[in-house]
Amino acid sequence: MFFLIQPAPLPERLIEGNLEFFLRSHLTAQSRTPGVPSEALIQEYLRCYRLPGTIQAICEDYRAAASIDLEHDAVDDGRRLEMPLLALWGARGVVGQLYDVLATWREKAAHVQGRALDCGHSPQEEAAEQTADALVEFLRAAR
Numbered sequence: 001m002f003f004l005i006q007p008a009p010l011p012e013r014l015i016e017g018n019l020e021f022f023l024r025s026h027l028t029a030q031s032r033t034p035g036v037p038s039e040a041l042i043q044e045y046l047r048c049y050r051l052p053g054t055i056q057a058i059c060e061d062y063r064a065a066a067s068i069d070l071e072h073d074a075v076d077d078g079r080r081l082e083m084p085l086l087a088l089w090g091a092r093g094v095v096g097q098l099y100d101v102l103a104t105w106r107e108k109a110a111h112v113q114g115r116a117l118d119c120g121h122s123p124q125e126e127a128a129e130q131t132a133d134a135l136v137e138f139l140r141a142a143r
Contacts, residue, residue, distance in 0.1 A: 004062035012055050019049055032092035032120030033127070041125060080110050086138040087114030088131060093121040113138070 004011050015022045023045050027037040037045075048054055087105050089095045096116050105112045115134070119126030 004059045005066040008056070008059065008063075011059050015049075015055050019055075020046060023049060027122075030093065030121035031126055032090065036119075036122070036126045081108060082110050084111045084113070084138070084142050085109045086134065087112060088123050088134055089114075089116055090119040090121055090123050090126065091116035092119060095121070 024037075024042060027042065027045065031037060049058075085105060087101050089101050091097075095101060101116070102112055102114060105114075117123045117127040117130050117134075123131045
């Protein structure tokens, strides 16, 4: 989200100005699953976002992805991860619609498996059981 990479404190202050509106809008826009986010989920996000430093940390993570992370990726160019890697993503989200996720990760890792789940941006919330099942299966096989 390009909004979150803007220099501090612009996105932080705008989010803090109407936190509940931001979160409801953001979570609802990313979901492709009816009923997600639930009111309980929104309340939990609100609780966490209200913790000191949370909003700044979220923005800093996005800023890093658009800056220092790119430098780190360049340093690692040509190196491949050797451990097993599981990739799960939402087929109806932006990632699932715009990228060949497995092909992308196979450029960086030697042992990649995974699949798209029938959801939007947040498989852990929109397809919780399928996400958990895939993780358990992956971890059992990796033993």
